[in-house]
Amino acid sequence: xxxxxxxxxxxxxxxxxxxxxxxxxxxxxxxxxxxxxxxxxxxxxxxxxxxxxxxxxxxxxxxxxxxxxxxxxxxxxxxxxxxxxxxxxxxxxxxxxxxxxxxxxxxxxxxxxxxxxxxxxxxxxxxxxxxxxxxxxxxxxxxxxxxxxxxxxxxxxxxxxxxxxxxxxxxxxxxxxxxxxxxxxxxxxxxxxxxxxxxxxxxxxxxxxxxxxxxxxxxxxxxxxxxxxxxxxxxxxxxxxxxxxxxxxxxxxxxxxxxxxxxxxxxxxxxxxxxxxxxxxxxxxxxxxxxxxxxxxxxxxxxxxxxxxxxxxxxxxxxxxxxxxxxxxxxxxxxxxxxxxxxxxxxxxxxxxxxxxxxxxxxxxxxxxxxxxxxxxxxxxxxxxxxxxxxxxxxxxxxxxxxxxxxxxxxxxxxxxxxxxxxxxxxxxxxxxxxxxxxxxxxxxxxxxxxx
Amino acid sequence: xxxxxxxxxxxxxxxxxxxxxxxxxxxxxxxxxxxxxxxxxxxxxxxxxxxxxxxxxxxxxxxxxxxxxxxxxxxxxxxxxxxxxxxxxxxxxxxxxxxxxxxxxxxxxxxxxxxxxxxxxxxxxxxxxxxxxxxxxxxxxxxxxxxxxxxxxxxxxxxxxxxxxxxxxxxxxxxxxxxxxxxxxxxxxxxxxxxxxxxxxxxxxxxxxxxxxxxxxxxxxxxxxxxxxxxxxxxxxxxxxxxxxxxxxxxxxxxxxxxxxxxxxxxxxxxxxxxxxxxxxxxxxxxxxxxxxxxxxxxxxxxxxxxxxxxxxxxxxxxxxxxxxxxxxxxxxxxxxxxxxxxxxxxxxxxxxxxxxxxxxxxxxxxxxxxxxxxxxxxxxxxxxxxxxxxxxxxxxxxxxxxxxxxxxxxxxxxxxxxxxxxx
Numbered sequence: 001x002x003x004x005x006x007x008x009x010x011x012x013x014x015x016x017x018x019x020x021x022x023x024x025x026x027x028x029x030x031x032x033x034x035x036x037x038x039x040x041x042x043x044x045x046x047x048x049x050x051x052x053x054x055x056x057x058x059x060x061x062x063x064x065x066x067x068x069x070x071x072x073x074x075x076x077x078x079x080x081x082x083x084x085x086x087x088x089x090x091x092x093x094x095x096x097x098x099x100x101x102x103x104x105x106x107x108x109x110x111x112x113x114x115x116x117x118x119x120x121x122x123x124x125x126x127x128x129x130x131x132x133x134x135x136x137x138x139x140x141x142x143x144x145x146x147x148x149x150x151x152x153x154x155x156x157x158x159x160x161x162x163x164x165x166x167x168x169x170x171x172x173x174x175x176x177x178x179x180x181x182x183x184x185x186x187x188x189x190x191x192x193x194x195x196x197x198x199x200x201x202x203x204x205x206x207x208x209x210x211x212x213x214x215x216x217x218x219x220x221x222x223x224x225x226x227x228x229x230x231x232x233x234x235x236x237x238x239x240x241x242x243x244x245x246x247x248x249x250x251x252x253x254x255x256x257x258x259x260x261x262x263x264x265x266x267x268x269x270x271x272x273x274x275x276x277x278x279x280x281x282x283x284x285x286x287x288x289x290x291x292x293x294x295x296x297x298x299x300x301x302x303x304x305x306x307x308x309x310x311x312x313x314x315x316x317x318x319x320x321x322x323x324x325x326x327x328x329x330x331x332x333x334x335x336x337x338x339x340x341x342x343x344x345x346x347x348x349x350x351x352x353x354x355x356x357x358x359x360x361x362x363x364x365x366x367x368x369x370x371x372x373x374x375x376x377x378x379x380x381x382x383x384x385x386x387x388x389x390x391x392x393x394x395x396x397x398x399x400x401x402x403x404x405x406x407x408x409x410x411x412x413x414x415x416x417x418x419x420x421x422x423x424x425x426x427x428x429x430x431x432x433x434x435x436x437x438x439x440x441x442x443x444x445x446x447x448x449x450x451x452x
Numbered sequence: 453x454x455x456x457x458x459x460x461x462x463x464x465x466x467x468x469x470x471x472x473x474x475x476x477x478x479x480x481x482x483x484x485x486x487x488x489x490x491x492x493x494x495x496x497x498x499x500x501x502x503x504x505x506x507x508x509x510x511x512x513x514x515x516x517x518x519x520x521x522x523x524x525x526x527x528x529x530x531x532x533x534x535x536x537x538x539x540x541x542x543x544x545x546x547x548x549x550x551x552x553x554x555x556x557x558x559x560x561x562x563x564x565x566x567x568x569x570x571x572x573x574x575x576x577x578x579x580x581x582x583x584x585x586x587x588x589x590x591x592x593x594x595x596x597x598x599x600x601x602x603x604x605x606x607x608x609x610x611x612x613x614x615x616x617x618x619x620x621x622x623x624x625x626x627x628x629x630x631x632x633x634x635x636x637x638x639x640x641x642x643x644x645x646x647x648x649x650x651x652x653x654x655x656x657x658x659x660x661x662x663x664x665x666x667x668x669x670x671x672x673x674x675x676x677x678x679x680x681x682x683x684x685x686x687x688x689x690x691x692x693x694x695x696x697x698x699x700x701x702x703x704x705x706x707x708x709x710x711x712x713x714x715x716x717x718x719x720x721x722x723x724x725x726x727x728x729x730x731x732x733x734x735x736x737x738x739x740x741x742x743x744x745x746x747x748x749x750x751x752x753x754x755x756x757x758x759x760x761x762x763x764x765x766x767x768x769x770x771x772x773x774x775x776x777x778x779x780x781x782x783x784x785x786x787x788x789x790x791x792x793x794x795x796x797x798x799x800x801x802x803x804x805x806x807x808x809x810x811x812x813x814x815x816x817x818x819x820x821x822x823x824x825x826x827x828x829x830x831x832x833x834x835x836x837x838x839x840x841x842x843x844x845x846x847x848x849x850x851x852x853x854x855x856x857x858x859x860x861x862x863x864x865x866x867x868x869x870x871x872x873x874x875x876x
Contacts (some may be wrong), residue, residue: 050684074684076844109844112554112688126538128556206684259630261490262509265540265552415486415632417511417538 036087038219041184043081044212045102050074053162053203065340066200066376069160071115077102078109085182096178098143100134115159120336121267123159143181146173147190156374158381162201170196170205184216225444233293234443237300240435243283248427250277254379257418266418273333285321287352293440305354305396317354331375342375354396361390363408363427380419387411388427405430482636483514483532491592491627498624502760503800505544508592512537514633528568541590545758553690555588568605577605579614589689589845591802594766597622601629611636623800658873659721661730661865662712663826665858670702672855674817674837678804678848689845696754698797707744709775709858711826726865738823740775740782752799762801772796781823784833787815808843817854831858
């Protein structure tokens with residue numbers, strides 16, 4: 001499956017690149033040291049996980065306005081998955097890293113929520129597209145496996161309910177010796193029933209999930225390119241920026257759907273609310289351009305907006321600046337006189353695209369798994385939104401200066417299956433260029449068709 | 453249409469990656485908006501089916517970048533919508549709280565499409581949905597019902613505006629499709645296929661045999677039963693304790709089944725020699741093709757505790773029969789091809805759909821095409837029901853048998869330059 005994920009990522013990257021570039025970067029084992037081995041173990045996944053919950057005064061449901069909500073979240077995982085175990089050497093010591101992924105849900109699977117509001121309606125929602133990642137932590141020679149990955153959003157739907165982090169203490173942990181895991185052909189039982197109480201909700205997590213691991217397969221350290229692709233040398237020029245200052249107030253207005261049938265089934269009729277984001281002022285990131293190694297450096301610098309000379313034709317630069325710190329998003333909703341307020345952390349990112357002498361920038365808050373920052377209150381999933389964008393016509397010329405300021409304005413109003421989300425406010429981000437790096441890397445290019 | 457859609461989706465991936473040759477006039481298009489289908493019971497028609505008190509909704513967000521596949525001057529196929537959707541349906545039982553059915557529809561990696569048709573010389577446009585998962589396993593319109601809904605399409609300087617409301621009627625339901633979709637202009641056209649030099653094509657000789665059979669009769673029925681799987685899964689579908697039956701039959705058989713053999717040769721063979729070579733198995737493996745315009749009828753009866761019994765029939769779409777390669781020749785399949793629009797077992801009642809059927813991978817019935825008997829005036833293919841449902845939500849089986857009668861229409865055989873060979 002990792003090949004599938006890698007290929008999918010490759011295809012996504014390729015689609016973002018101009019047709020003339022026609023290449024994608026090979027994904028490597030970066031940052032963890034020298035890779036010694038990679039073992040992939042296929043997994044068959046069975047069972048499901050049910051969370052039954054209700055508003056809990058003991059953990060503060062009155063303060064959050066979550067007392068009227070009770071319901072169930074049912075997670076039906078995809079049937080297949082894979083556990084990848086990497087061994088690598090770093091600073092003279094051997095380490096191991098395990099990654100367990102249960103495939104894309106879809107196809108009648110995913111997370112299903114049914115939540116009743118006392119004195120109100122019933123919210124029914126599903127999240128079909130989750131890519132579920134297990135937490136697989138290696139401590140010495142033991143792997144701990146649990147049903148929540150880093151930044152997991154498995155239980156986030158548009159209905160009110162606990163977040164993944166609230167359920168952590170109630171999720172079954174199984175410890176498996178690393179050597180035993182690497183032999184495969186093993187059943188990992190993640191079943192069990194445990195109570196939880198956190199942040200205004202209390203309830204029970206009941207799991208019947210089981211992973212049956214198959215025959216392990218040692219992966220080649222330098223796998224051949226996928227069918228239809230070939231490996232080519234490419235030049236990569238990378239510019240590092242840091243955010244010197246960020247200011248502005250960002251928010252969004254939430255309204256429930258206007259169609260009576262749609263809003264009744266999601267219990268969003270008459271709901272209004274606001275989102276407020278706190279923008280962190282310290283951040284760093286890179287903008288990269290990749291192209292044929294034969295093209296001169298000046299072309300790449302021109303594509304990055306750093307030089308007036310050179311031909312940027314056919315090269316497209318893209319990158320992102322992750323705004324680190326403890327960025328939070330606060331949500332307040334009001335429905336039938338009932339208020340709900342909550343806050344959650346998020347991973348906002350400023351994405352930058354330079355093409356044809358124009359700069360496009362977009363600021364949006366997303367979690368690590370790609371879904372939006374949901375709170376425990378009912379509301380939109382916010383996938384990729386709300387977003388603030390730089391005006392399209394902006395030239396790349398200001399990037400030639402060491403320090404430049406981008407002004408982002410609200411993007412268009414978006415509908416999100418039963419909700420409407422209208423971003424508001426402006427953001428000013430001052431970027432300072434810190435480094436330019438150039439290197440030659442292996443990339444993938446589509447093989448030319450064979451002549452008949 | 454299903455095959456075209458798959459081609460289009462595959463082409464999206466290929467085109468995204470590079471300059472692999474494609475048919476001309478394909479390209480990526482920006483799309484914005486979403487499509488909402490809502491439905492509710494029609495009081496005048498719902499009682500007979502046991503589907504009164506139902507209301508449901510399904511939203512399809514548009515893909516950020518669609519793909520335009522121009523099928524002809526008049527018809528353009530745009531892969532528009534995301535591959536998954538959420539279906540929400542509520543049914544009011546007698547005196548009880550409403551029963552909620554929640555499902556996710558669609559096939560991973562397969563976009564739903566809009567077929568945009570230029571209807572006359574004045575350039576009027578109309579748009580139709582194609583291949584939606586519709587109401588999934590919940591009560592509601594089928595994929596075929598929504599495919600019949602026409603959307604107003606208005607051309608403009610920036611693209612095509614499909615925004616508007618369209619009412620529809622589907623059996624026991626009345627509904628509305630609300631679109632906010634706007635399709636921009638094609639961003640990038642894929643390069644045209646590189647032409648093969650005419651001389652090279654002329655030089656290549658192909659010895660061929662082609663048998664055309666008409667689909668002249670289908671007898672027998674497929675029947676089976678299903679039950680909802682217990683536990684938390686049935687609560688999601690609002691189907692705990694549900695059980696039912698389905699029956700499937702072909703009411704009008706119409707179509708063409710073609711089987712052909714071909715091999716490159718240097719010396720011309722005449723018709724008799726080609727037929728002899730095909731019979732002797734020296735012309736290689738046969739290839740098959742079907743054009744199925746048959747009509748079929750599926751009837752389901754579902755009993756769910758706390759809800760009125762549901763009895764409904766639905767006419768299945770054409771295109772269910774397909775010829776596929778098999779280990780020893782060819783097989784005739786009655787299947788779903790991983791395609792919600794070919795879900796032969798769905799009716800307006802709640803019940804299993806293609807996702808319970810190994811995600812649409814398994815066929816409903818299949819039987820071997822007697823390739824050794826090709827050339828006879830009449831061929832019969834026996835297709836026993838072969839489906840075991842074992843998915844999230846429902847389990848069950850489909851048995852019975854269909855017998856398909858094929859009548860020879862034409863045999864063509866001989867040798868010709870490659871481009872003139874009348875192969876399917």
